[in-house]
Amino acid sequence: MAQQVQSAIPARSGGNHPKGxxxxxxxxxWERFGYYLMLGIFVLYMKETQGEGGMGFPAxxxxxxxxxxxxxxxLTPFLGGFLADRKLGYINSVYLGGALMGLGYMGLALPGLGFFYASIALIIIGxxxxxPSISTLLGNLYSEEQYKDKKDAGYNIFYMGINIGAFVCNIIGAFMRxxxxxxAAFLSAGVGMFLGLIVFTIGLKHYRHANVLKPAVAGDTGIGQVLSLVFLPAIIAGVLGWMIPGDILGSDSTDAFIAATIPVIIFFVSLYYRANKDDKRPIAALLAIFAVSVMFWAVFKxxxxxxxxxxxxxxxxxxxESMEQAAGKLYLAEEVSSKESMVTQYDNQFRTLKDDNGKEVKAMGRSVYFRNIDPARIPADGKPVYLVNTELFQSVNPGWVVMLTPLVVAFFAFLRRKKKEPSTPAKIAWGMLISALSTLVMVAAVxxxxNGEFKVSALWLVGCYGVITIGELFLSPMGLSLVSKLSPPRLTALMMGGFFLSTSIGNKLxxxxxxxxxxxxxKSHFFLVNCGLLLVSAAIGxxxxxxxxxxxxxKGVK
Structure with a gap:
C-alpha cells in the first residue's frame, strides 16, 4: 500500500516527495483510525444506559x-514534544506514544470506572x-532543498492519511458495536494503533536520518526547568482548580483544565521574551496564529x-425499504423496535429522565427516535425499523477531506504556477472565514x-461538514506547515506542541x-453564536x- 500512496503523490501535488x-x-x-473510532462512539457510550452496556452518564x-x-x-504534546526534541528523539516518542494509546483503547473494553479513567489517562499521555513527534519527522524530511517548496502539499497529503483512517474507522466501529x-469496538481501535506501529517500523530506513535531536543553546530552558517550572506548576494548578469550592467556570474539570493551562501558556509566551533577535519575530507570529486558531477548534470539535x-x-x-435488508446484513444500521413497550423516558431535549434516586424513568411507549418523525413512517404492525448508526456521521468530515484534499492541493498548485498562491497565514485566515459559513448551514437546518419539531434530511449535516472541511483544509495542515517553516530548528517539536496547545484550549471550549x-x-441561536466567534477570529487573522x-x-519562506 505504501507504493500505491507514493505513486499517487506526484499526480496530486505536482512533484516528487520524500520516500518516507x-x-x-x-x-x-492507522493511529487516527484508532483515535477517531474511539472518539466517534465515546459520547454515545457514555450516554448509553447501563442496561445497554454504556456508562449511563447524563448528557x-x-x-x-x-x-x-x-x-x-x-495539551500533553507540549511536554512530549519538548522531551522528543531534547532527550527521547522522535522515533522513540512515536513508539512510546503509540503503545500507550493502543493499551488505552483496549482498556476501555474493560468494565468499571477505574479502567475507564485509567484508559483515558493512557491515551492522553500517549x-x-x-x-508532535510524527509531525516533526515529516517536517524534517522536507528540510532538504529539493522538497522545501512542497512542504504545504506534503502536509496536505499527510492530512489526507489522517482522514482516511478517520473515515474507515466509524464503519468498522459501527459493525463491531x-x-x-x-x-469489541474499543478493541478494534487498539488493534488499529498497533498496526500503525508495524507500518512505522517497516519504513524506518526512510526517516531514521530525520530523527535529529536538537541540542540546547545558551538561554534555552532545560528539561529540569520545564518539569519544575511548567509541568509541576500545571499539575498543582489543576489540582487546586479541581478543589476550589463551586464550579467557577461550569464544572470542576473545566476549572482544573483552565488552571492547568495557565503555567503552560506563560511558558510559551516566555519563549518570545527569552528568544534571540532572529527567533523573536517568528515565535511571535506562531503565538499569534495559535491564539487565532483556538476558535476554529472550539467550533470544529x-x-x-x-x-x-x-x-x-x-x-x-x-x-x-430497499436498503433495510442490506443494512441489516452489513450491521451498519441499528435495529429499533416500533412496538409499544416499557422504554426509557426523555425530556423535550432528548435527555434521559431519572427519578429522585437517580434511576431511569421507564413507561409505556416507543423508542425516543420516533418522537419527532412522521407517524406515517412508523410501521403499523410494530415491525422493527433500521436506523443508520449515529457514529457513521463521524465519517462524513474525513470522507470530505479525502475527496477534497486532491482538489485543494491542485488548486494551490495552480495558483503557485500563476504566482498567485496565498501565503500560509492567508490560507489560515480564509479557512476561518469559510468555516463560519458552515454554521449557517445548521441554522438553515434548524x-x-x-426547531426540532420534525427530523430533517441527513444532507444538512453532510453539507455542514462539507463546508467546514474546506475551511479545515485551509487551516489545520497549514498550521502544521507554518510551525515547521517558522520554528527555530531546536524548538520545532516544542512549537508543534504549542500548536496542539491551541487545539487543546479550543477543544475544551x-x-x-x-x-x-x-x-x-x-437551536439556531446556538449556531449563530458559533458563527460570530469564527467571524471575529477570521477578522483578526x-x-x-x-x-x-x-x-x-x-525567513525566506512562503
Whole structure:
C-alpha cells in the first residue's frame, strides 16, 4: 500500500516527495483510525444506559468529559514534544506514544470506572508523545532543498492519511458495536494503533536520518526547568482548580483544565521574551496564529458533541425499504423496535429522565427516535425499523477531506504556477472565514425542521461538514506547515506542541459551548453564536496578515 500512496503523490501535488512520506502517511492513518473510532462512539457510550452496556452518564456530564478529554490529549504534546526534541528523539516518542494509546483503547473494553479513567489517562499521555513527534519527522524530511517548496502539499497529503483512517474507522466501529458490543469496538481501535506501529517500523530506513535531536543553546530552558517550572506548576494548578469550592467556570474539570493551562501558556509566551533577535519575530507570529486558531477548534470539535446529538435526535436516519435488508446484513444500521413497550423516558431535549434516586424513568411507549418523525413512517404492525448508526456521521468530515484534499492541493498548485498562491497565514485566515459559513448551514437546518419539531434530511449535516472541511483544509495542515517553516530548528517539536496547545484550549471550549446547547430553546441561536466567534477570529487573522507575511518573507519562506 505504501507504493500505491507514493505513486499517487506526484499526480496530486505536482512533484516528487520524500520516500518516507507514504510510511508516515500510513502510520498516521492507522493511529487516527484508532483515535477517531474511539472518539466517534465515546459520547454515545457514555450516554448509553447501563442496561445497554454504556456508562449511563447524563448528557451534560458526557459533554464535559468529552471536552476535557480531547483538551488534555492536545495539551500533553507540549511536554512530549519538548522531551522528543531534547532527550527521547522522535522515533522513540512515536513508539512510546503509540503503545500507550493502543493499551488505552483496549482498556476501555474493560468494565468499571477505574479502567475507564485509567484508559483515558493512557491515551492522553500517549498522544502527547506521538502527535508532535510524527509531525516533526515529516517536517524534517522536507528540510532538504529539493522538497522545501512542497512542504504545504506534503502536509496536505499527510492530512489526507489522517482522514482516511478517520473515515474507515466509524464503519468498522459501527459493525463491531452492532455485531458484538461496545468492547469489541474499543478493541478494534487498539488493534488499529498497533498496526500503525508495524507500518512505522517497516519504513524506518526512510526517516531514521530525520530523527535529529536538537541540542540546547545558551538561554534555552532545560528539561529540569520545564518539569519544575511548567509541568509541576500545571499539575498543582489543576489540582487546586479541581478543589476550589463551586464550579467557577461550569464544572470542576473545566476549572482544573483552565488552571492547568495557565503555567503552560506563560511558558510559551516566555519563549518570545527569552528568544534571540532572529527567533523573536517568528515565535511571535506562531503565538499569534495559535491564539487565532483556538476558535476554529472550539467550533470544529463539536462534531463529537452537538453535531452527534443532532445526528442522533434531529436527523432522519431511517433507511429505505430497499436498503433495510442490506443494512441489516452489513450491521451498519441499528435495529429499533416500533412496538409499544416499557422504554426509557426523555425530556423535550432528548435527555434521559431519572427519578429522585437517580434511576431511569421507564413507561409505556416507543423508542425516543420516533418522537419527532412522521407517524406515517412508523410501521403499523410494530415491525422493527433500521436506523443508520449515529457514529457513521463521524465519517462524513474525513470522507470530505479525502475527496477534497486532491482538489485543494491542485488548486494551490495552480495558483503557485500563476504566482498567485496565498501565503500560509492567508490560507489560515480564509479557512476561518469559510468555516463560519458552515454554521449557517445548521441554522438553515434548524429552520427546516421547525426547531426540532420534525427530523430533517441527513444532507444538512453532510453539507455542514462539507463546508467546514474546506475551511479545515485551509487551516489545520497549514498550521502544521507554518510551525515547521517558522520554528527555530531546536524548538520545532516544542512549537508543534504549542500548536496542539491551541487545539487543546479550543477543544475544551468546544465542550463548554456544547454544554450551553441545552440552554437554547431556539437551536439556531446556538449556531449563530458559533458563527460570530469564527467571524471575529477570521477578522483578526486578516488584520494581522500584512505583519505575518512580512515575517514569512524575512525567513525566506512562503
Amino acid at each position: 512520506l507514504p510510511y508516515l502517511f500510513l502510520t498516521e492513518m 451534560v456530564t458526557a459533554y464535559d468529559i468529552f471536552g476535557t478529554f480531547i483538551a488534555f490529549t492536545y 498522544n502527547g508523545f506521538f502527535k 452492532n455485531k458484538f458490543d461496545w468492547s 463539536q462534531n463529537g458533541t452537538v453535531l452527534t446529538d443532532w445526528a442522533q435526535n434531529y436527523t432522519d436516519r431511517q433507511v429505505s 429552520y427546516a425542521g421547525h 468546544s465542550g463548554i459551548l456544547a454544554k450551553t446547547w441545552y440552554n437554547y430553546e431556539d 486578516f488584520v494581522m496578515l500584512k505583519w505575518l507575511n512580512k515575517i514569512m518573507q524575512e
